[in-house]
Amino acid sequence: MTYMPRFYSDFIRLAQIAGRHLYIYVASSSCMLLRATMSKRALSPSASPPPKRPRISSTFRPRKIATADAASAVDSEPPLSLLLETAKNVKSKVKAGSSVVFWMRMGDLRSFADNRALSLASAHAKKADVPLVVLFVLSPQDYKAHDRSPRRIDFTLRNLALIKMSLEEKHIPLHTITEPTRRVIPQKVVSFLEHLDALAIYANIEYEVDELRRDTQICKAAQAKGIGAVFAHDKCVVEPGAVLTKESKTYAVYTPYQKSWLKILNSNIPHFLENCPEPHPNSELVHTMPKFKVLFDTPVPESVLGFELDAADRRKMEESQVTLSKILQRFLHTKSRSSQLSAVDPLAAGAVDSAKQSRIAVYDAERDRADKDTTSRLSPYLAAGVISARSCVRATMPDTQNGAKRVDGGRWIQEIAWRDFYVCILAGYPRGPALEDAYGEGQGRSNPKAELPLATVESNIEKWKTGQTGFPIVDAGMRCLNEMGYLHNRARMICAMFLVKDLMVDWRIGEKHFMEKLIDGDLASNNGGWQWCASTGVDSCPYFRIFNPHNQSSKADPTGDFIRHFVPELRSVRGPDLHNPSASVADKLGYPRPIVKHEESRARAMRRFKDPGSP
Numbered sequence: 001m002t003y004m005p006r007f008y009s010d011f012i013r014l015a016q017i018a019g020r021h022l023y024i025y026v027a028s029s030s031c032m033l034l035r036a037t038m039s040k041r042a043l044s045p046s047a048s049p050p051p052k053r054p055r056i057s058s059t060f061r062p063r064k065i066a067t068a069d070a071a072s073a074v075d076s077e078p079p080l081s082l083l084l085e086t087a088k089n090v091k092s093k094v095k096a097g098s099s100v101v102f103w104m105r106m107g108d109l110r111s112f113a114d115n116r117a118l119s120l121a122s123a124h125a126k127k128a129d130v131p132l133v134v135l136f137v138l139s140p141q142d143y144k145a146h147d148r149s150p151r152r153i154d155f156t157l158r159n160l161a162l163i164k165m166s167l168e169e170k171h172i173p174l175h176t177i178t179e180p181t182r183r184v185i186p187q188k189v190v191s192f193l194e195h196l197d198a199l200a201i202y203a204n205i206e207y208e209v210d211e212l213r214r215d216t217q218i219c220k221a222a223q224a225k226g227i228g229a230v231f232a233h234d235k236c237v238v239e240p241g242a243v244l245t246k247e248s249k250t251y252a253v254y255t256p257y258q259k260s261w262l263k264i265l266n267s268n269i270p271h272f273l274e275n276c277p278e279p280h281p282n283s284e285l286v287h288t289m290p291k292f293k294v295l296f297d298t299p300v301p302e303s304v305l306g307f308e309l310d311a312a313d314r315r316k317m318e319e320s321q322v323t324l325s326k327i328l329q330r331f332l333h334t335k336s337r338s339s340q341l342s343a344v345d346p347l348a349a350g351a352v353d354s355a356k357q358s359r360i361a362v363y364d365a366e367r368d369r370a371d372k373d374t375t376s377r378l379s380p381y382l383a384a385g386v387i388s389a390r391s392c393v394r395a396t397m398p399d400t401q402n403g404a405k406r407v408d409g410g411r412w413i414q415e416i417a418w419r420d421f422y423v424c425i426l427a428g429y430p431r432g433p434a435l436e437d438a439y440g441e442g443q444g445r446s447n448p449k450a451e452l453p454l455a456t457v458e459s460n461i462e463k464w465k466t467g468q469t470g471f472p473i474v475d476a477g478m479r480c481l482n483e484m485g486y487l488h489n490r491a492r493m494i495c496a497m498f499l500v501k502d503l504m505v506d507w508r509i510g511e512k513h514f515m516e517k518l519i520d521g522d523l524a525s526n527n528g529g530w531q532w533c534a535s536t537g538v539d540s541c542p543y544f545r546i547f548n549p550h551n552q553s554s555k556a557d558p559t560g561d562f563i564r565h566f567v568p569e570l571r572s573v574r575g576p577d578l579h580n581p582s583a584s585v586a587d588k589l590g591y592p593r594p595i596v597k598h599e600e601s602r603a604r605a606m607r608r609f610k611d612p613g614s615p
């Protein structure tokens, strides 16, 4: 029996307006969480009273694991193919209309640069000489189904508020709907299209199963009413379906995928790296048309019920205004600094330019260090679509204007390809790739009851979540995640593998916890990352590769600064003790002793992998 993963129910660049820079939310010095660039939260300038905030029904229980029936339904009708087929299949004649609607989603929060569906919608509106309207649907049930973190929701709202203002400079309204019952979203959207007498709706594709099915429904309903529906690929550099094996299948192994990805990308750079034009402004007359005028007045809500930030998180939000391109430029042109932990302000003063020693130039050698700013820290922006993956790749091609149009495929570009890879896996194997359950079906990985009482397992999970395991690198990582909503990749791997292999806990528990905390939470990457660590996913780490947290600690944090920052109990400790404190040091400093013995748990994991069901 194969494991069926979750049933996928499912900062801002405001680049330039009228010659002035708009700003993005950025990771502040204390937190990846972002604060509005204004003294007060950047909300719609509207004077309208805030709309009633809908509740998520307490009876709403999203189905997390596919049933066999649901899985075979997904297999027989792959949702992405279904949507693409439906979108092609225009049966009725597209009627005349008086607007074009672009439906912005959580993953394409950019109103100016490089948004494919937005550009297409704008071109259509201009050609038809009708106004362009931007729609955003807030769906708390979908957020619950996807374990969205309040941080990610808050980030979305703050970005939306700024996008609304920037679009208004072009006389384009952004209308926000909050819909508490997700199953009615298709009819709500189609009614909105009818109300606006829309010619067509445009959106970038969301690759999760429920979202694809929802879009297929909308597509059919819109077409039946003579409204065009266009869904564009925008999330990836090379879209799902473009990189296939010789047998026309989605790759399940990264290395050949990445080679093929690079070849295909280089074979048609103008297409894959197209810089989609900004939307054209609407005529100012749109403000005099009652149907459109009211849309300018819809405020962006300040929060979504059930996803409010707690007071501590709110306090951590700090102001910071920078252009997003600056973060990227720093990564491309300045040296990494040990004064810069992986989660502090990516734009703190003191960066030093260097062509040979820039962070991207030494990325291959340094990327696993969590005690320096070795990586780009663009993931929150990429996950929210504030920056496109295309533009990240373009930025590494400085000679493009001079005619050298090749992507070099260096290590950092390979990470962007990993992101694409996981999206392809989600789209190509929506019920999950046919992989063996690492511990054997029915062994109850969330409760390895053969050995441990449930209470012990639950207590271990709690200690892992709160960073009280007695393994400094794991605790630093988990506390960083909790405090910042962001974690360095190597630290994610160490924490994840510890949960799965040392504590023998079902990786899905960790996957959910990460999603609920991360500001860059993304189903494809998070699920892929977790399955990699659990040795269950595509091209995952071999089961016998079990990180020793102490050894990993000295590699990921050779200076010890990362641990000392996030585990204040150990701030006075120097040398190897920091990575593996003795019982007497731990007791003296009030730091917990290790909750498991790594060598024993390693041996147990090996036994269980080789012989699922063994104690």
Ligand SMILES: Cc1cc2nc3c(=O)[nH]c(=O)nc-3n(C[C@H](O)[C@H](O)[C@H](O)COP(=O)(O)OP(=O)(O)OC[C@H]3O[C@@H](n4cnc5c(N)ncnc54)[C@H](O)[C@@H]3O)c2cc1C
Pocket (backbone or CB within 6 Å): 367, 375, 376, 377, 378, 379, 380, 382, 383, 415, 416, 418, 419, 422, 487, 488, 489, 490, 492, 493, 496, 514, 518, 520, 521, 522, 523, 525, 526, 527, 528, 529, 530, 533
């Ligand atoms: C258990 C686990 C969970 C993860 N969950 C997420 C998640 O929810 N969202 C998310 O964006 N990434 C996730 N990752 C991947 C990775 O940890 C982050 O993308 C990375 O740490 C972001 O930091 P950065 O922007 O500085 O990355 P850089 O090293 O600068 O890489 C550039 C970009 O490439 C992409 N990327 C890099 N590594 C990976 C990877 N292993 N898989 C997929 N894409 C990658 C990201 O978009 C990243 O921003 C997870 C990894 C693990 C092991």
